[in-house]
Amino acid sequence: MAPNVVLVTGVADQLGGSLAARLAANPDIDRVLGVDTRRPAGLPARVEHVAVDIRDPRIGKVIDTAKVGTVVHAAPRASVGPLRSVIKERNVIGTMQLLAACQRAPRVRKLVVKSTAEVYGASATAPAVFTEQDPVAAGRDREPAEIEAYVRGFARRRPDVTTTTVRLAELIGPGVDTELARYFRLPVIPTVLGFDARVQLLHPQDALEVLERAVLRDVPGVFNVGGDGVILLSQAIRRAGRVPLPMLRAVIPAAARLVRGAKPVHFSPDLARLINYGRVIDTTRLKTTFGYTPRWSTAQAFEDYVRTSRQEVTA
Incomplete structure (x- = not known):
């Protein structure tokens, strides 16, 4: 059964x-509240924009007054660039404030949290598949893991709430403006000398489908979400029509500033x-327990990204 009133944070992001x-x-959902300090262009009139910072205690009043039953926390984003400290505070403090409001709201019966596979990290000793x-x-520098810790604490305190956390692989595709997407747009791409990383990607349409299903169905737990297969960094660079520039990892951020593309790449x-x-994640639980198989493989998602990027250049 579809929820009656849904609140979505971070609606200014794609x-x-x-x-x-x-x-x-x-049509089965009565109201949708979109929370963000900025109102995005193109937001449908049926989405009621609420201009409030989730760090503000007033978010609790919004949840209570609107009789919200389902909360989707889609606001967390990568804390990079000159506003890194501000974004980090919004991610961490905003999550704490939102969860505190949800805990006090007796009508809240479902919480969906957009997380990231970044919680696993990446290192020479990491498993081949997480x-x-x-x-x-x-x-x-691991605030995604800190956010998830707060979510687990909330789930223990409110066991009556269906809590779903989706750990998204690296998003790539039309309209995606992440640091990784910007990285592949550099005319000459710095790479780590002696390494050829395996990367797993996720098309934004699959990410959107998973989040929507988590709202409409009761699927508690943590789920890895990523496209099937992997792509080597060297393959991705070649398919993007770029030139690799192997170098020591320590000097890559400086090199990226020298060969910057249309938008700067901030190396988190x-x-x-x-x-x-x-980094590669196992998606067995997504397919068996959650009941969703991504429509776009890693290779197909990257091909769609390359195709639309070329169209943007020639437009």
């Missing part, structure tokens, strides 16, 4: 805004580890 629009188009049972990586610690060691 994924959150698209999810809110899809839920608003569902499963949901593998420990997450801790550390000062995770992106640096990813292009060095790669």
Whole structure:
């Protein structure tokens, strides 16, 4: 049964805004509230934009007043660039405030959290394929793991709430503007000398489908979400029509600034580890327990990204 009132955070971002629009188009859902400090262009009129920062305690009043039954936390994003500290605070403090509000709201019966496969990290000693049972990586630059820890705490305190966490692989495809997408747009791409990372990708349409299903169905637990197969970094660079430039990992951020493309690439610690060691996640639980098989493989998602990127250049 579809929920009556759904609140989606982070609707100014592509994924959150698209999810809110899809839920608003569902006639079985009475109301969709889109929370963000900015109102995105193209947000459907049926999505009620709520201009509030989730770090603000007023988010609790919004949930109570609107009688929200389902909360989708799609706001967490990669904390990179000049606003890194601000984004990190929104990710961590915003999640704490939102979960505290949900805990106090008796009508909330479902929580869906957009997480990332970044929680596993990437290193020379990492397993070839991560499963949901593998420990997450801790550390000062690991706020995705910190966010998930708060979610687990919430699930223990509110066992009556169906809590679903989806760990998304690296998004790539039309309209995606992540640091990895910008990295592949560089005219000359710095790579780590002596390494050829295996990378698993996820098309945004599959990510959107998984989040929507988590809202409409009761599928508690943690689920890895990624396209089938992997692509070697060297293969991706070649298919993108770019030129690799092998170098020591320590000098890659400086090199990326020298060969910058249309938009700068801010090398977060995770992106640096990813292009060095790669990361692959097991999606068995997604297919068997959650009941969804991604329509786009890693290779197909990357091909769609390359195709649309070339169209943008020639337009």
